[in-house]
Amino acid sequence: MTRGWRRTSAVPAVLVAVLLAFQPGCVERDRDGAAERGLLQAVLDRQAEAVLTGDREAYLATVDPRADGYRDAQRTVFGNLARLPIDHWSYRVTATGEDAFPLPADGGTGPRRIAVRAELRYRIEGYDPAPVRDVEYLTLTEREGRWYVSSDGDGDGDGDGDGDRDGASDGRRGTRQLWEQGEMTVVRGERSLVLGVGRPEFDLRALADDADRAVPGAGEAWPRPWPRRVLVQAPATLERMAGLLGGPPSSYRGIAAVTTGEAGGRSAAPAERIVVNPEAYWLLGEEGRRIVMTHEVTHVATREHTTESTPLWLSEGFADWAAYREVDRSPARIAPLLTDAVRDGEVPRRLPTDEEFAFAGDADRLARSYESGWLLCRMVAQRWGEEKLVELYLAAGESGGDMDPVVREVLGTGMDGLTESWREYVRRELGGR
Numbered sequence: 001m002t003r004g005w006r007r008t009s010a011v012p013a014v015l016v017a018v019l020l021a022f023q024p025g026c027v028e029r030d031r032d033g034a035a036e037r038g039l040l041q042a043v044l045d046r047q048a049e050a051v052l053t054g055d056r057e058a059y060l061a062t063v064d065p066r067a068d069g070y071r072d073a074q075r076t077v078f079g080n081l082a083r084l085p086i087d088h089w090s091y092r093v094t095a096t097g098e099d100a101f102p103l104p105a106d107g108g109t110g111p112r113r114i115a116v117r118a119e120l121r122y123r124i125e126g127y128d129p130a131p132v133r134d135v136e137y138l139t140l141t142e143r144e145g146r147w148y149v150s151s152d153g154d155g156d157g158d159g160d161g162d163g164d165r166d167g168a169s170d171g172r173r174g175t176r177q178l179w180e181q182g183e184m185t186v187v188r189g190e191r192s193l194v195l196g197v198g199r200p201e202f203d204l205r206a207l208a209d210d211a212d213r214a215v216p217g218a219g220e221a222w223p224r225p226w227p228r229r230v231l232v233q234a235p236a237t238l239e240r241m242a243g244l245l246g247g248p249p250s251s252y253r254g255i256a257a258v259t260t261g262e263a264g265g266r267s268a269a270p271a272e273r274i275v276v277n278p279e280a281y282w283l284l285g286e287e288g289r290r291i292v293m294t295h296e297v298t299h300v301a302t303r304e305h306t307t308e309s310t311p312l313w314l315s316e317g318f319a320d321w322a323a324y325r326e327v328d329r330s331p332a333r334i335a336p337l338l339t340d341a342v343r344d345g346e347v348p349r350r351l352p353t354d355e356e357f358a359f360a361g362d363a364d365r366l367a368r369s370y371e372s373g374w375l376l377c378r379m380v381a382q383r384w385g386e387e388k389l390v391e392l393y394l395a396a397g398e399s400g401g402d403m404d405p406v407v408r409e410v411l412g413t414g415m416d417g418l419t420e421s422w423r424e425y426v427r428r429e430l431g432g433r
Contacts, residue, residue: 036096036114037093037096039147040093040096040114040116040140040147041091041092041093043062043140043147043148043149044062044091044093044116044118044138044149045090045091046058046061046062047059047062047091047149048089048090048091050062050078051078051081051086051089052086052087052088052089054082056075056078056079056082059074059078060074060075060078062148062149063148063149063150064141064143064148064149064150065143065148066143066150067141067148067150067151070149070150070151070152070153073180074149076182076183077179077180079183080178080179080183080184081179083184083186084124084179084186084195085124085125085126086122086123086124086125087123087124087125088121088122088123088131089120089121089122089123090120090121090122090131091118091119091120091121091136092118092119092121093116093117093118094117094118094119095116095117096114096115096116096117097114097115098115099117100115100116100117100137100155101115101117101137101154101155102115103115103139103154104154111141111142111143112141112142113139113140113141113142113150114139114140114142115137115138115139115154115155116136116137116138116139116140117135117136117137117138117155118135118136118138119133119134119135119136120133120134120135120136121133121134122134124193124231126193126227126229127193127227127229127230127231129227134177136152137152137154137155138151138152138155139151139152139154139155152180176243176244176246177244178195178197178233178235178244179195181197181235181236181240181243182197182198182236183197184196184197185197185199185201185204187201187204187205187207187208188208189208189209189211189212190212191211191212191215191228191229191230192207192208192211192212192215192229192230192231192232193229193230193231193232194207194208194211194231194232194233194234195231195232195233195234196233196234196235197234197235197236197240198235198236198237198240198278199234199236199278203234203282204234207232207234207276208232210289210290210293211230211232211274211293211297213290213293214230214290214293214294214296214297215228215229215230215297217290217294217297217322217323217325217326218294218297218298218300218301218322219301220322220325221298221301221318221321221322221325221386222298222301222302222322222390223390224301224305224390224394226300226301226302226303226304228301230274230296230297230300231272231273231274232273232274232275232276233273233274233275233276234275234276234278235275235276235278236278237278237279238252238253238277238278238279241258241275241276241277241278244260244273244275245258245260245275247359247360248360250360251359251360252277252359253277253279253280254280254363255277255280255359256276256277256280256281256284256288256289256292257274257275257276257277257281257292257293257295257296258274258275258277258296259272259273259274259275259296259299259300260272260273260275272299272300272303274293274296274297274300287327290323291323291324291327292323294322294323295319295320295322295323296319298318298319298322298323299315299319302315302318302319302393305393305394305397306397307397307398308401309396309397309398309399309400309401310393310396310397310399311351311354311396311403312352312354312357312369312373313351313352313357313369313372313373313376314373314376314377314392314393314396315393316357316369316370316373316374317370317372317373317374317375317376317377318373318377318389318393320370320373320374320377321374321377321378321381321389324374324378331375331378331429331430332429332430334371334374335371335374335375335430336371337364337367337368337371338368338371338372338375338426338430339430341368342426342427342430342431343430343431347423347426347427348368348372348423348426349423350419351372351373351376351419351422352368352369352372352373356369357369357370372422372426375422375425375426375429375430376418376422377389379421379422379425380392380411383421384410384411388410388411391410392406392407392410392411395409395410403415
């Protein structure tokens with residue numbers, strides 16, 4: 001709302017702005033700013049070219065020769081990137097100076113520095129159908145008329161410029177990359193690429209085997225076209241896992257693995273990354289790891305058709321249904337917490353909301369939400385058929401968030417009817433002693 005606005009007062013303001021823009025001093029400053037921005041972009045362009053050509057010396061030539069800690073970290077980063085099949089790597093400067101982020105004060109005694117926010121686009125051949133986007137917060141320093149990258153930590157709030165960026169993002173930077181977290185080992189499976197830091201190669205080979213076995217299972221549940229290849233990341237600690245995912249470590253404690261990425265209705269959407277929790281995944285037995293990995297791989301398979309309109313009871317329920325589809329266990333064993341609730345006379349009255357799937361929420365409620373979604377998808381597959389379950393998933397992604405007409409079209413009943421059928425199914429499957 002604007003108060004006291006008068007038409008006559010707006011016109012002079014516009015004219016003043018136009019006239020000032022054409023003053024010689026402003027033109028010169030604009031030219032200087034554009035020229036400087038071009039110099040900064042050129043540094044990042046040279047670094048990108050060095051990544052693509054595998055030229056270590058050219059890469060390090062863009063790094064501040066006096067930032068010893070950061071330079072050492074970048075040697076490791078380059079070595080990690082050289083192990084990956086990267087076929088696209090580029091930067092685009094999107095903001096500089098205060099528009100990018102505030103730099104820590106240096107007392108005005110050091111060389112000239114400037115903050116740069118840049119969009120990084122990269123593609124790992126065979127795993128990303130389109131370049132993945134990230135945001136880099138970089139500090140560039142001028143030395144003897146040349147600009148160098150001297151830090152990628154100032155925009156994260158740690159300000160030490162040494163490349164060591166533990167913990168979760170504060171939201172000012174995009175996803176932290178595994179190749180920035182220490183020396184990385186790369187293991188190639190038949191259908192997987194596993195990247196690990198701080199894990200023995202034996203563990204990473206086992207992880208590749210888990211992923212290779214999970215791909216066919218996910219493909220049977222989701223017979224639609226998808227690449228049938230997955231990229232798995234194995235960080236060294238829970239804190240490093242949280243850094244990759246951009247949340248606090250407490251959100252992922254007890255979660256064996258998470259799939260992240262840009263989901264949603266575009267054939268060129270970047271593929272997800274499966275990130276395993278080093279404190280939980282390796283505690284599972286062989287069957288437990290297979291179930292977890294099949295669940296996560298199913299998310300990769302369905303990624304193109306998963307949108308903000310897809311309710312989590314369906315996307316998570318479908319992934320669990322795929323994971324348990326060939327497991328010889330009773331429903332009560334697969335859904336123990338919901339079973340306890342039903343046998344105490346507490347049959348859920350509704351399907352879980354998206355908020356009830358939050359990692360940071362109540363752990364028991366989270367588990368019951370997953371169990372509820374699994375039983376809903378299991379019921380649909382048994383009563384209407386697996387093809388109808390897939391059809392429901394496809395339609396949900398285009399529903400705009402209103403599932404009632406989608407359910408009516410696909411299953412011949414509304415959400416109220418589906419919910420009531422599910423409640424009866426839960427009571428029948430879990431209610432026995």
